[in-house]
Amino acid sequence: AQNAHTPSSHREYFRQRVNPRSLEMYKYGRSGPHPCRENSRWRSFAFTRKDKVMSTGSIRIDWPMEMHNATLEEVVLSSTSYWVWKYDNHTRTILSSQPQWSDGTDDNASGSSIAPGSYKVCGVDEVPGAAFSGTGAEAKRMLYARFKLKDHTSSANQCKHVHGGNPTVNLAPGGTLVSDWSDLVPYARVLQFSSLDADLTSIGYDPTQSSNQAAWVKLFTKADYYHNADGSDTANTATCDALPDPDKADFRSKGWIYSPYYEGYRHPDWDPSSRSHLDETVFALDNNNNFYLHDRRFTPLENTIDAPLSDGGGLQTINSVYKDVNSYDEDDSELTIVDEDGNPRTVSGVSGEEQAIFC
Numbered sequence: 554a555q556n557a558h559t560p561s562s563h564r565e566y567f568r569q570r571v572n573p574r575s576l577e578m579y580k581y582g583r584s585g586p587h588p589c590r591e592n593s594r595w596r597s598f599a600f601t602r603k604d605k606v607m608s609t610g611s612i613r614i615d616w617p618m619e620m621h622n623a624t625l626e627e628v629v630l631s632s633t634s635y636w637v638w639k640y641d642n643h644t645r646t647i648l649s650s651q652p653q654w655s656d657g658t659d660d661n662a663s664g665s666s667i668a669p670g671s672y673k674v675c676g677v678d679e680v681p682g683a684a685f686s687g688t689g690a691e692a693k694r695m696l697y698a699r700f701k702l703k704d705h706t707s708s709a710n711q712c713k714h715v716h717g718g719n720p721t722v723n724l725a726p727g728g729t730l731v732s733d734w735s736d737l738v739p740y741a742r743v744l745q746f747s748s749l750d751a752d753l754t755s756i757g758y759d760p761t762q763s764s765n766q767a768a769w770v771k772l773f774t775k776a777d778y779y780h781n782a783d784g785s786d787t788a789n790t791a792t793c794d795a796l797p798d799p800d801k802a803d804f805r806s807k808g809w810i811y812s813p814y815y816e817g818y819r820h821p822d823w824d825p826s827s828r829s830h831l832d833e834t835v836f837a838l839d840n841n842n843n844f845y846l847h848d849r850r851f852t853p854l855e856n857t858i859d860a861p862l863s864d865g866g867g868l869q870t871i872n873s874v875y876k877d878v879n880s881y882d883e884d885d886s887e888l889t890i891v892d893e894d895g896n897p898r899t900v901s902g903v904s905g906e907e908q909a910i911f912c
Contacts, residue, residue: 568853574603575851576831577802582853584802588744588835589779589793595753595771595837595845598681598719599638599645600674600700608674609703621831622671623702625652630733635726637737640674641831644737645846649726654704655714659691664716668706675712676701681769682718694718722844724836741795743836743844749775750840771845773837797832799849 575584586593600623607621621641628635628647636648653664680698685691698718704711724738732740746753757769779793780786835847 571851571853573851574601575849576603577799582851583800584849585799585852586850587779587793587799588796588837588847589789591774591776591778593773594756594848594850595773596679596848597722597757597769597771597843597845598679598698599722599846600640600677600719601679601848602677604640605674605677623674624671625667625669627651627669628737630729633727635729638720643831643834644724644734645834646720646722646844647724647726647734647737648720652720653716655691655695655716657691657695657714659688661691661716667702667715670705672702672705674701675703676714678719679769680719681721683721684767684769685718691716691718722836722846724838724844725842738834738836741792742833743838744789744792746773746837747840747842749773749778752778753839768843770848771837771839796835799832802832802849 575582577584604621604623608623623645624639624642626637626639628637634651636651638645638648638652652667653661654667655661656663658664676699678697678699682694682698682700684698685693694717695714700715700717700719701712702715704713724734724743752773752775754772754774755768755770756772757767776782777787778789780790837845837847839845
């Protein structure tokens with residue numbers, strides 16, 4: 554009876570569904586999709602587990618990524634104080650009241666205010682704290698919607714819960730228009746999806762609901778927002794072109810001398826300062842005045858029997874870090890691909906040695 558079934562591919566099933574958050578290019582896949590493209594993801598919570606990984610320090614001494622922290626800033630607008638959570642100096646959300654450390658109670662009567670400053674992220678659940686309300690909500694947040702920071706202001710430098718859990722993405726606290734925050738979030742980086750409610754599908758997982766569906770993560774399903782089906786521009790093309798392109802994301806700032814990606818050699822473009830920081834955040838506003846953050850995901854490159862990825866993905870990474878071709882160098886008859894500092898990249902233009910190594 555088993556032999557009567559049509560054979561299926563575990564590999565195909567896995568590749569169609571693999572969906573981890575991803576910040577940059579890899580040899581074997583890409584990050585994205587672009588915020589304006591079909592199947593881009595959008596989340597309603599400000600921080601992710603990747604923020605913790607990049608904040609708490611190196612797993613090994615030659616960790617290839619610059620460490621980043623969460624920063625709390627007080628901003629005064631029209632004599633009113635607002636509180637801005639940033640990560641790598643990019644705004645994640647804006648609050649109307651000063652965040653507090655959690656004492657485990659719903660009213661947080663004995664919680665103390667979090668001072669402005671930089672904090673290492675030491676715990677994150679990818680669930681908004683606002684998902685829990687009513688009696689016992691704070692206890693649930695501490696289990697399922699954590700946002701924990703190292704309290705460097707205390708002698709013990711404890712990893713402490715932030716009251717309310719993982720903050721919700723918001724750029725209009727107290728009803729303040731997002732355009733008033735141009736210094737924090739350029740208006741051009743807020744996509745207006747308010748007329749596209751049918752094109753935003755809820756795909757978040759909610760363990761407290763029988764339907765297992767929540768609006769924590771949205772899937773953008775409109776195919777012709779960026780370009781028309783024939784490739785021509787839409788009214789949104791110019792705005793979309795100005796947004797950070799996930800296909801160009803390569804945050805390599807250090808490298809492993811003995812990494813298999815480099816086959817035992819240092820990359821010629823060693824430690825470029827421009828790649829020490831994450832791309833600027835991109836937001837979306839839906840029909841219910843809810844804000845979302847662009848949530849980049851990993852998409853594997855096609856690598857099948859019919860369409861094999863012969864170079865292992867090296868060309869994909871070269872395209873992400875491509876800088877220049879010596880097209881006007883009379884001594885370079887073969888137009889060798891070079892880095893910004895003038896060093897030749899590799900012997901082959903499609904070598905797998907060209908690699909983004911943070912994963």
